[in-house]
Amino acid sequence: MQIINTALCSFGMSGKVFHAPFIDLHPGFKLTGAWERSKKLIQEAYPGVKSYTSLEEILEDETVDLVVVNTPNVTHYDYTKKALLAGKNVVVEKPFTNTIAEAEELKELSVKQNKLLSVYHNRRYDSDFSLVRQVVHDKLLGDIVEAEIHFDRFNKQLSPKAHKEVPGIGTGVLYDLGAHLIDQALQLFSFPEAVFADIRTLRPESQVDDYFEVLLYYPSLRVRVKSSYIVKEPLPAYSLHGTKGSFLKSRADVQEADLIAGKKPSYSGWGIEPASEEGLLHAEKNGTDIKEKLAAPAGNYVGYYDDLYKAFTSGKPVPVTADDGIRIIKIIEAAFKSNNERKVIDLTE
Template structure:
């Protein structure tokens, strides 16, 4: 086990920087959050008085002691900030969406390879309790061969409730598909690999909305169908997963509890961590067993440890460049499919 400590800089300290990254970085002995970019506020010091403040991205990137940068800013800035960070010799983790297009993603990975730097996407939902539960059921053969997979990630967010958020503004990389789509796509593509075709319906359904707030993406495979949906007008949004296989079916609702606990300032060192309440556990239906399946405990900590091991020990990234490029390619195809009303080959 290496004793090296990586100095970390966060660009942005909103929901992502404050409630997702900082708790895990601060409780992993391999990291030290040295500096946070906040142009006018000092909220990072409220989290930890030892964290330094930078008033600009250039100020942060000019610090030669910073090893790793997390980009936690609005979507239209991800590509530019990542380019600057890599050019300044920093390893980089980018919030989703990793990039707005496949071409941008490839440019970033080409530069990272040229510089010999680690670059990855924050696909934390691979470590959600529900996804880990589904993955285990599939790997253990409890459902047989999956022939139909549906995942929903819904919210009830009328425009008036969230009007001041940048996520409600029209712009490059904005909208619900860029916001929630990468989670659903990454999970499905990690489970099942490259699809044959992509078909999508991405649209605006809320009154006075400036962004896309509904999507229905269909990924076709030779032996299964995958449907990924999200709506910001789903008042009852408990439904999450429905899987049908040759041996049985599995249905599940509710969200992984980590985010809600992190928002309460509960650190991931508190045990037990990531355990879902029983009312969120799924149910399996099969000849072998019909009944409740206790959810696996979710935990985002392995993502951060993997980034550390990749930088310090040369370990393979858990969220690999080829997987990230695949997700951005499907995003491109989904927008094109929705616009042209066509089924597109992957």
């Protein structure tokens, strides 16, 4: 069996929660270690791995096949470029980069170097989104005319991670949570024709955007993606309305909470939502008005690494391509332009 030796560029929350457990679990990957700057913790969690002292040490390690760039957004372009030039395959955390130009350059470089390059959009493997995608695919709502995707929180405090609160390109909730929501919208409905956006800062001490509403225009459909840090009682995370009915679903994937609590993704009940979080379908079915609850399939972030392994071994596309990442950054850049100019931005030009 081919083994993909994998190194992380950090072992903070991203490394501990979203990557290391799944790399360690997957038989096709081997966790070689992580770059640790101050706290040296990875060897306590994963005995026998390395604690790298620098990115250069990772890149000089000839045994490393794959580098996971899971560091602050501002570093994504630079670290990914260095890794590709060093002959490494790369997984880069979302958002792919801060600009379209950076993203397109990295795509071209990966092709030139003949290396795999993928963006880590793990929310494609959430239980709630998997159910929504199933509802859309099965056309349970007929022709969808309106959809709304939320990712709301109630948190008036600034992030303890200073890099998330410094004004500048790549920071703020649109680049953070917005990248996930836009990716999900594109997975469901493809690339839109135009964008209109309202982006604001609500928390008194914040210097970065912590609220956005982005409207995506399609020929016969409007999709709204929205996030706010000042929502005490959340609305449904997914609201879809079509010619046959409506579907409502909460954001209820349990994986992140379980991972933070120290649970491992190997137990039999992994990723299963509480029954109380089932989605509500109210629609016409075979000429009859029905109202029923739908259970979500189990969420499973290891699915990302399953799909990535197939790209290494079977020549299949990586689970989230550079083009996927580019399209998301195009919409984010257009959203900021729309907000600044207070107008709809055409994406077909």
